[in-house]
Amino acid sequence: MDNNPVYTAIIVDDEAPARSIIRHYLGRHANVEVIGECANGFDAIKMVRDLNPNLMFLDIQMPKVSGLELLEVLEDAPQVIFTTAYDEYALKAFELNAVDYLLKPFSLERFDAALNKALERLAGGLPAQRPPVEEIRNENPEKLNRIVVKKGSSISVIPVSDILFLEAQEEYVMIYSGQGRFMKHQTMHYYESHLPENEFVRIHRSYIANITKISKLEPYDKDSYIAVMPPDHRLRISRTGYRKLREKLGF
Incomplete structure (x- = not known):
């Protein structure tokens, strides 16, 4: 009997092809279940509250609310892997205690490396703590x-x-x-x-x-x-x- 835990994930990205790639890559991992996806920060905050996922794949540049701004207002954030086409936000992302920062387009190998780091954090029970925004x-x-x-x-x-x-x-x-x-x-x-x-x-x-x-x-x-x-x-x-x-x- 397989006693390995199954972790839940949501995907937040305003581009449908980007969400599709992440969902496809996650389909190779039986211990991760995608339980939701959305295209903006407004829907994401409700999804985090309602579904309480273990992991979130989060784009940065999105209409209305950026991924960084979303993370500011989440009280109980899951482990976060940022996915973005812009490299200038990497420092802020890691200061927010992100698991990893994937620069689009990313390979399957790079994706798996980031996911493995997130799973290690989850298995170790590490909280997704973030320092004060100031x-x-x-x-x-x-x-x-x-x-x-x-x-x-x-x-x-x-x-x-x-x-x-x-x-x-x-x-x-x-x-x-x-x-x-x-x-x-x-x-x-x-x-x-x-x-x-x-x-x-x-x-x-x-x-x-x-x-x-x-x-x-x-x-x-x-x-x-x-x-x-x-x-x-x-x-x-x-x-x-x-x-x-x-x-x-x-x-």
Whole structure:
């Protein structure tokens, strides 16, 4: 009797031929069962939640949400093998603790080598732990133009221009936007250094404000002010934050 475990896998790629190749290669491995496939990150997050796969083959460049952004918002990610036509994301992929990074077009031998590494991890019970996103991106100082967030089983993409302000919440940050409010497991320091500095100012240790959304400033007491933002948010401004605002707004 064969007691070898059977592991489950899903395939996430916006190109049907790419998914077909991976499915064909996996068909040679009796100990891996493909239980789902999809073409975008929005469907993938629901599939991971509903099917709880052991392994995910994940493309990086996909419409709406990239593979890297998807991995940011997955709380219990499976072991991940990235499959992509672009080599510039390899460092980020391995910093996310990916099992491997397959550059399209990849051979059967290269695929099998990556799969074997994943199966070794699974057999050893190794978790698919990932470091905080700010550690991943500190070496890549480009400014954010959007933030991918998750609420329940759905993913939303928020343009930074739609953000009103961010509020510190212990180990999390609450993002307030025109689409609602969303929690991210990141730091204020991360957003302070990655949001466009011509639009966002750290006005208080608890707040980063989009200065284009401030409707007015009101006195709070003798030496401090309140930033009024739509629809009815009133944010404390520290002395340092007020000085930054004056420099930025030129008053």
